[in-house]
Amino acid sequence: MASGGGDDAGEKRVTDRYLKREVLGEGTYGVVFKAIDTKTGETVAIKRIRLGKYKEGVNFTALREIKLLKELKDPNIIELIDAFPYKGNLHLVFEFMETDLEAVIRDRNIVLSPADIKSYIQMMLKGLAFCHKKWVLHRDMKPNNLLIGAEGQLKLGDFGLARIFGSPERNFTHQVFARWYRAPELLFGTKQYGSAVDVWAAGCIFAELLLRRPFLQGSSDIDQLGKIFAAFGTPKSSQWPDMVCLPDYVEYQFVSAPPLRSLFPMASDDALDLLSRMFTYDPKARITAQQALEHRYFSSVPAPTKPNLLPRPKLKGDPGNDKIPDLNLQGGPVVVSPPRKLRRVSAPDGMEINAHPAEKAEEHPTTGMRRSEGMSSQSSRIPMSVDVGVVFGTRPAPRPTLNSADKSCLKRKLDMDPDFEYAE
């Protein structure tokens, strides 16, 4: 996993129980570091969430949900071992995982066989199906949230955290997920969504394993829809009747879908069939995680590779491991644009998408050129080529603060280690 220098390398202990080791990295919610659980001798990963930045306080719902996550135990879900406040931060203790699926996909020395891909997808769907059965949505499915243990087992990480803490860059309810993994109903602004959004994202991850690059790399929400429509065709209202009622729905120029086989030339017929069901436009008609597990793709040959036989990416500290370049394959933080109305643009060959004036003035991620500055009308067409992920920066996050009442509540509410002494 990622490693790096710590901002508090001098601090050795997190409570009497956890002995701190190196920083593993920093994500949306805060710093993650390695630690030793002196009670069990196990290595753990502690995610430190800065509560000081939260404005509205950690409410009872959040505490209840953290408690719920602690009870969410499944072989394909990262275990939340413990949760406690310490020095004004909330600490979430997870089982330690060696690497993640993004590292596997990016490691050019790894050849993934169809059986390996099947194994990863099966483990991902098992974790997802378990959580959906318990009425928990993930809402941030992407390859670097799929962690891989020393025995090759894949586990879903960050489950439910998007719901509990939200995300600094995703202020609106439908702005969950990194953009490339966002379902079309979210891009059309739905506020009422269900487990189907996780299945769409899982389909994107399946596609990414097959292609070894992110599948639908939109550079803005509008562009993301354009990428989706270019791949699967513009949805007809007969395919997705509720689409026209969605808050940000606008009519798009009709684009017909290329054969799915042309997008995934190496995939088996069964893999393509499952993919097409995971990418069904109407969330109500989209296959569920449980149904996907029962799809013939998993019972046909080849059988999924056993987790302990899956290829292992080079890890930090492995001999001869070069630094993996940071390609920002996830697209980075997502900037939320104010709600906007779209206007239609002419479509000479039926391939242009509707573009908003603000969209047209957006800076091109790689050329730095503004769309309105001399980019030909071709540039607003839905490109089928792959863009590199873009980070446009972040904006300050409104976050709840933890007041003393919240702190004592947190201490009471979390099912904490009886040995733990709360210390400021």
Ligand SMILES: Nc1ncnc2c1ncn2[C@@H]1O[C@H](COP(=O)(O)OP(=O)(O)OP(=O)(O)O)[C@@H](O)[C@H]1O
């Ligand atoms: N259970 C774990 N075991 C080992 N490393 C972990 C664990 N959880 C997270 N990490 C590592 O810690 C770092 C930060 O993880 P975190 O989940 O906070 O953010 P992220 O996944 O990098 O980004 P985002 O917050 O956008 O999902 C990453 O390098 C991640 O791989």
